[in-house]
Amino acid sequence: MYDRMQELTTAQMEKIHDAAMDLLKNTGVAFNDKEAVEIFKSNGFKVEGTKVFFEESQIQKALKTAPKRFTVHARNPEKNVEIGEDDFVFLPGYGAPFVMDARGNQRQATMEDYDNFCKLIQTSPYIDMNGWMMVEPADMPHETVHLDLNLSNMLLCDKPFMGSPTSRQGAIDGIEMAGILWGGKENIKDKTVSVSLINSLSPLQFSEEMAGSLIELARYNQACVVASLIMAGGSGPVTLAGVIALQNAEILAGLTLAQLVRPGVPIIYGSTSSAMDMKTGALSIGAPELSKNIHMVAQMARFYNLPSRAGGGLTDAMAMDAQAGVESALALETAARSGIHFILHACGILGSYIAMSFEKFMVDEETCGLIRSMQKPLEITDESIDIDIIKQVGIGGQYLTHPKTFKLCRTEFFTPSLMARQNPDAWLKAGKKSIEMIAEDRVTKRLASYEKPEIDPEIEKALIQYVEKRKNA
Template sequence: MTDQSPARTGGRAARRAARAAPLADHLRPIRAGMNGGTYKPLTEEGMQRIHTAALDALEQIGLADAPPTGVAYLTAAGAIQGDDGRIRFPRALVEETIARANRSLTLHGRDPAHDLELSGNRVHYGTAGAAVHLVDAEGRNYRECGVQDLHDAARIADQLENIHFLQRPMVCRDIPDNLEMDLNSIYACCSGTKKHVGASFTDPAYVKHGLELLHMIAGGEDKWRARPFVSNSNCFVVPPMKFATESCQVMEACIEGGMPVLLLSAGMAGATAPSTVAGAIVQATAECLAGLVYVNAVKPGAPAIFGTWPFGLDLRSGAMTGGSGEQALLTAGCAQMHKFYDLPGGAAAGIADSKLPDMQAGWEQMCSNVMAGLSGLNMVYEAAGMHASLLGFCHESLILGDDLIGQALRCVRGIEVTDDTLALEEIRQVCIGGPGHYLGTEQTLSRMEADHVYPALGNRMSPKEWAEMGKPDLIEKAKARKEMILAERASARLDPATDAAIRARFNIHLSA
């Protein structure tokens, strides 16, 4: 027995070392772009009826308040401006646009390893939002957020495997000038992560400055246009059924500048959208179809994400319910409509109404994230870090969300049924003359990393071991991980020459 101990110890140590090393991509149990689509809350008849209702809304009701440039683009494409000023969309125009629109697109990262392929049921999780507060999880307080907080969020997201992209989750409340805020938001995100970034502009005139900054980061306009690593999150409509005039002008400038556009329709069910789940999806679908016609009228084939983002509402109080079951259904139903049209799409999930990363936040974030993934949503926005119905963002919650999304992605992956996974021969060997258990069998050991997702911070200790380890607290562990990430220099930081040139051209508020 003594002679055998070193061999057992060495084998265990080798297995631990192997588990600690990064897995090859083809062996990882979860990854960006896994295929969902198994959850379908809408029937085929239901989707067809939503489509028909959306076409009726566009043809009979139309959208108001298009800017003069939008009126020119849309009427040239075949839309009709009525005497009431509303733009109406003939069925044939909408159906022709759907037929020729992009079926897939690539959202590039500054590092090609982070490119996201949007098509079919490929699922990607990331951040979004415009929170005005940072959540201090330890002190249980809210304070106004600033550019450093946004940069820190980008740096943290860059190190989290299950956060696949970073759309700006916070507003830089410490920069009162809107142009400087927009430019510093882009700089803070791009200097914090090499993953794809989503950004917005508050004024059409600011787009040219943003593009100039992005050309400098990319190393030239040609390099930017070849691999645009920032997309424009564009609220081109003010529900119900009105164009947002300035946002439409921003969208036109972004399209001309080679920037992918997220067509974002964010009605509130019961306030600015119908209170029923189906009705809210009809309106969001109609608005985004109008946006799709608009984009293709500006530039046929321009990359656009079908961003149906209807939100839930607590009709007792008028408060947003981003963490409700209704929200999860809204998002999953929208994802099905994206597949109905075979268009790259995105919607919101993972929002917590809870003010802190607590048990309520956990059930709210997991419910909609799992349903969004199972429904095959291409881009799951706001999937981590968002609290208080999008009013607060929490760095610790972003880190905990990485674990949560890992479990959601394992659900997305589903159950593979093959001769190997059916394990009949393994059952035979264990039960007939074998040890009577599967601990340590060749298949168990060989598949323990490829089949199973292990939480980085989640606690699976026994109560006895937990007590012996000092009763570790989940929030404290997330805080320690945050401090460890932020203690290191950002791997996505810009090279000194580029950074100096940017600082000479623009008023960058982050310290060098």
């Protein structure tokens, strides 16, 4: 296969690996959680205070037990997803404190916004999993909002969902609620029902919250993305090669902790590292360096035989404009084409993670559909070529009225629902609507047509009671 993006040689990947091994052995990684440090110490790792040092043999042992592929179970079994090897999933944006409308007006996000994103995900033909904290609701208490987000994920959508790793208690609550959904926590110990995002604290640290969440989730066999988000030139080296080595060390350290807790727990190798804009000091997620890093992450994950994660429709643009379209499509297509398995932030993000946009969600969603269509292999068979038809039509003929065209005209090609294909006259008569205007109308229609998926009333009651009890504790 020929691709103009750089394919790392085995020697280059080994050099990155060796650099990470050097950092892990001689510099170490700080785990700011007492239990994490004790787990390493009890397994024979060298520990100095919060710093843990790793031998290559210890990393290799952990890699041997980490699966290359796994299933995430949904409460609707028809919507289970596979992650790894040839299978990949699209997920929505994550962690935005604001919502931005099609006109560039920004406001604080609310719980209603979160619920509406769950409804769009439920009705999406292209988004495979529900996310976590698509927006951060400003109208909910910070200490307990994770309970409400979990509840919405579980009740409003029957696709697989992401877990709540914001704190150790948040992870425990997510596990308890998943246990209610599946008839007991013992029923999820051998069944992965969530994927949670565990971020390192670059350079070379894991916070108490992230390390604690990772431990609790691993105990119950819940998958985690161990991810590094480095600003090249800020929280990491200015060279992308140095960033790749540093993030590799951080990811492997987190993976090793998870495998010590429960060998075989699914771990996804992840990163959305990118460049720091040297004029402003801000992280740029619309930069080409982000897409270059995505491409390298996919290759390093394959080097370790692991599933991979990277960002999707990411942009620095503060409005749903041409910049947003260019940057988002570049990152999303790079992730899918490079072999990323868990494509987070596929839909909705604006302004370097600062906002989610309902209208951009719709456009990004359609882009996911386009990319799925592009990724679908072309069948090269006698039937698909059908040389007899070509001979029948002959020189100068036409295929429009041929029976095979009628038979396949609705299924053979990707048909967009937002992107314009009318001629100029038809576009003018339809009101000269731009794509963000069409997307705005479509959001309203999608939400109006939403139907809550069926759930056992007793399970729903138990989930609500758990949330109320925890809030009053």
